[in-house]
Amino acid sequence: MKLYDGGRAPNPRRVRIFLAEKGVEVPLVPVDMGALGHRSAEVTALNPMQRLPVLELNDGTVITESVAISRYFEEIYPEPALFGRGAVGKALVEMWQRRVELHLFASVAAAFRHIHPAMIEWEVPQIPAWGEANKPKALAFLDILDRQLATSAFIAGDDYSIADITGLVAIDFFKPARIEMPGHVTHVKRWYDAVASRPSAKA
C-alpha cells in the first residue's frame, strides 16, 4: 500500500500522527500541495474531490478522507484503540471527534481559507466575512472544550484518541489562521502541552 501525503496541510498530518500512535509505517508518496499537486491528473484519478491524503491498497482500492483512512488502520491494527472501546466508548470518541472537527477544526480552516491571500486559488470565492465569522466560533468551542478537559485527561475521556489528534492539528493551525489562543482556557493548555509533546506530534 501507499499513502499520498500532502506535507504540512492539516489533513495529511492527522493521518501521519494516527499512524505514529499506532507504530505503523506506510510508504509515503509526497505531493506538493503548494504547487497544487492535489489537483494533478494522477491525484484526481484517485480522488475526484482533489484532496489529500489518499490511501491506495495493493489491490488498487482507494480510501480517502483522513478519518476513513484512520479507521481502516484501526480495524487492521486495533491496538492502541484510538476510536474508543465498547459501544459507549466508541460513541463518545465519535461524538468528541465530530464536535472538535465541526466546531474547531472546520472553523479554523474556514478562517484560514477565506482570509489568507495564499488561499485565493484554493477557496473560490473567498468570502472574508465568512472567514472572520469563524474566529469567534472557534473561540466559543474552546470554552466548551476547556470545561470538558477540566475533568478529563484527554478530549474523549481517560485515553488518547483520534479526537485529540483533530484537536491538536486544529490548534496548531491557529497561527496561520491568525487566531490568538486566549489566556483563560487553562485546561486546554494543559492538555495541549501533553499531546504536543508526544513523539507522534512531530509526524
Add this chain to the structure above:
Amino acid sequence: MKLYDGGRAPNPRRVRIFLAEKGVEVPLVPVDMGALGHRSAEVTALNPMQRLPVLELNDGTVITESVAISRYFEEIYPEPALFGRGAVGKALVEMWQRRVELHLFASVAAAFRHIHPAMIEWEVPQIPAWGEANKPKALAFLDILDRQLATSAFIAGDDYSIADITGLVAIDFFKPARIEMPGHVTHVKRWYDAVASRPSAKA
C-alpha cells in the same frame, strides 16, 4: 434510554431513519426547535452545543451528534450493518458518509441557514454570499455522486448504509434551501427513488 428529538430538522431525521432501518424503537422526547427549544436550559445541560438529537442512556450518559448516536446503536444492534463490514468496507462507508456530509449535506445546510429569513436567529451572522457560494458546491458534488451511482446500487457500494441516509436527508433539504435538482444526474435520481421509497424514509 430516551432520544430528545427535533422533528423535521435534518439531523434528528438521520437518527430516526437509522433506527427504523435497524428496527429499533427508542422513546422520543419531542423538542420544538421552531420555538428554539434546543436552546432551553434542559437541552443545554445535556448538550452544550445546543443541538439535537441527544441520546440519554439509563445511567445518565449523554451521547450527541447524529453519527455518534447511530454508531452506538450499530454497536449494540449490529444487524443490518449500516457502517459497513470488514476493514475496507467500514473505511469505504466512512469515506462516502464523510464526502456526502461535508460536500452535500453541509453545503445544503449552509445555503439554507445563511439565506432563509427564518434562520436569522439561528445563524449569526447570516452571510448570504456564503449561502449562495454553497449552492454550486452542492451541485458539483452531485456530479461526483452520479458517477459513483452509475456503477453502484447504493452510495458506498452494494449495501444500504449510513451514507445513503445522509444523502437522502440532504437532498430532501434542497427544497427549503431553494436548490433545484438538475436534470442530468440520472443515477442519483434512480438511487433517490429507491431510498426515498423505503419505509424508513417516513421516519
